[in-house]
Amino acid sequence: MNSRAIRFPKHRAATPNTMSSVEPRSNNEPAKPPRDLFDLFSRLISTSPDFISYIDRKITYQIINDRYVTATGLPKEQIIGKHVKDVIGSEIYFTHTEAALERCFNGNTTTYEGWFNYNAIGRRYVTTKLTPYFDKQNNIIGALIYSRDITDQKKAEDRSIESEAMFRQMFEGHKSPIILIDLQNGHVADANHQACSFFNTNYNQITSQHANHIAQPINSSRGLFDMLLSGQADHEQLIIKLNNKTQKEVLIQSTPIWVDADAHLCIIIRDITAEAEHKRELQSIFSNSMIGVGIMRPGRTIDKCNPRLAQMLGYDHPSDIEKHSTKILHYDYPETERFVHTYRTKLINGEPIHADLQLKRKDGSPVWCSFSANALDTNIPPDLDKGILWIVDDISPRKAIESMLQKIASKDGLTGIYSRSYFLEHSKKMIHQTQSDNTPLTLILLDIDHFKRVNDTHGHPTGDKTITSLTQCINKILRKSDAFGRMGGEEFAILLPNTSLDETRTISEQIRQAIQNTTIDNDNTSFNITISLGFAALTPELDTLDKLISAADKALYHAKQSGRNQSCSYHDFCLV
Missing domain, CATH: 3.30.450.20 (PAS domain)
Known part of the structure; x- marks a missing residue:
């Protein structure tokens, strides 16, 4: 390299973004509006060293970046909505900014530069560019202002x-x-x-x-x-x-x-x-992935999503949901809000996020999704306002299978009523709800009298038919809110919510008589059966399912000891 003297030009282009041409472009050329103002600022605010702001036609601040806040020394909330003059001061405004804004609002990109005093960072040499911002009707609705601190360059x-x-x-x-x-x-x-x-x-x-x-x-x-x-x-x-x-x-x-x-x-x-090649590869992966991918920005806004996520949610194109609030995807709003609070807390604490949640499709129908999430900011704790990356998978088929398996597991294979395990699980929830509502609840235990004789005399297929006939008969008497389960063999349980002890006594007798009057047909013969019943009510002493079952079982034992084919209340006999 030669050793000729080098010096910087006495007159530089005033724009903060370009110093490239001997013949600068005319400032009279109308600036084209950015593709999307908020998309532009979401990329610039966290990375740009420039002071960036957006003002409306009333010359009040609508958007500012963190660098601008730092320079002014004012909280952001004291700047947004304020007139420019009230923030930068009358001297700068009337000597430079006012005239530049007038040219900008006439459709011209405008620049100026000079030494300016900032409350927090002192006296700096700044070059500023004002670009008109147009709406869809090509009306100027505001101005984008980029100011670059070139103090060091000026001093040099x-x-x-x-x-x-x-x-x-x-x-x-x-x-x-x-x-x-x-x-x-x-x-x-x-x-x-x-x-x-x-x-x-x-x-x-x-x-x-x-x-x-x-x-x-x-x-x-x-x-x-x-x-x-x-x-x-x-x-x-x-x-x-x-x-x-x-x-x-x-x-x-x-x-x-x-x-x-x-x-x-x-x-x-x-x-x-x-x-560039790496970016294209990532974009290809993003666009062609069979897993939904989305990026959420401040305000729980969907900043970007891939085609798979849009398709999963019933939309034709990612742009149909991008820039919208995530609230358009909320199916169960209270449940979603609880999830939001949980995941934000976990991300701030550096914990991984893995959860299943129902989202709402475009047509309003639910779709089960599996979520995992990470903060884009790698600092600890992360700044969630810089964005959250979501990986979303449609697990509706898996949930459908789980629901089917749960339904199968909840039913008794022979009778179609609740299985023992599901009856017990369901009953605990009903008891908890009853105690919260302070309403009555009772439990009936029953079994078939001398059922072994039925199997020994008529065979096990007839025994199964007997059990099926019994459950069908009892189901005609019970309400939809009642829980009816097979506890094993010929033993059954009935949970009656919102039912008093006297009402339970009536229902027990009604069931006993209905079974006694039911004829079981077997080839060329027929026969009748009887049942014994014991029941108990939820009380402060009998306040759990185990205690309630134990009490009803004692009443059932008393009914059998007293000659069978009868119902007995724990509170009438077993407490004496």
Whole structure:
């Protein structure tokens, strides 16, 4: 590299994002609105070092980033909704901002720069760009304001000798390829070691070429130098073809500088080939995954989701639910709110999230989903406002099988009434509910008198028929709210909610008489059976299912000892 003196230009482009062209674009060109303001800010707020804000036509702040809050030294809630003048002060507003806003609201992208005093960070040299924001009807509804702190750059320019040394050190030691292009003839005037390696050439060869010849942008007939002069390549992602036919994806940043008395462009080239390929691979995985993937941003907003998640929830395209609140997916709202509180607490504590929950499809129907989640912020504790990654799988088929198996397990195979295990589980819940509601509840235990004789005389198939006939007869008497279960063999239990002891006595007798009058047909013969019953009521002494069963069993034993074919109350006999 030659040792000619280098100094920064006396007049720089005022925009914070571009310093790439000798002939800057006209400020009269109307700025196109961003694709989505909130999408744009969600990407910039946590990463940009710039002061970024959005104001409406009333010149009041609507959105600000953390960097802006830090600079002002004011809480965010004291800035949002306030007039710009009240936050930045009258001096700056009337000398710079007011006129710039007027031009911006007339449709022109506007810039200004200068020294400004900030409450928290002191006096800084800042360059500001104001871009009009349009609604769908192409009406200007606000302005996006980007302010970049270039204090260090300004001080460096004011100290030319120090700036030249710093630039030389940066030029030689930078990890990215850097070249200097002479603006008068377009030739490469200088290049660092990384540039020679990137372009697969040596210093003498690269500095003897025109900038248009060192690389050719793909899908463009214009050379690299011509594109830089027109402002098309600066700060853009390009695919270029090198002289050895290799293709590279790059980001190019250009800055005008002065070498001796000649204007040059300092070009910094960042090779993002591997990074871009990695992003495409991740996007392909995201788009084609058979598992639903979503990213949630502050306010429980669905920032992004893949096609599988949209399909799972009954939507045609991810955009149908993106930018919406997760509330559109709530099927059981109280249950979902409990889940939300639980998962946020766990994520903050660094615990993994795995849960099953019903979500609501577009048509309002439920879909069982399995969730796992991680905070995008890797700090401990994480900042959940930076986003939460959700992995979602449709487990409706699994839940359907579980429900079917549970239904099978809950029924007695012969009679179709509750199995012993399900009856006991269900009864505990009913007792708990009864105690909470302070309502009466009773339990009846019954079995068939001399059932062994039926099996011995008529055979076990007839015994099964007898049991089936008994359950069918009793089911005609019971209510839907009553629980009827087979405890084993010829033993049965009935739980009667909202039923007093006197009502239970009546029902027991009704059941006994109905069974006594039921005829069992067996081939050419028929016969009748009788049953014995014992019952007990839920009381402060009999306050658990085990105690209630024990009491009813004692009453049943008393009924059998007293001659069978009768019902007996624990409270009439067993307490004497």
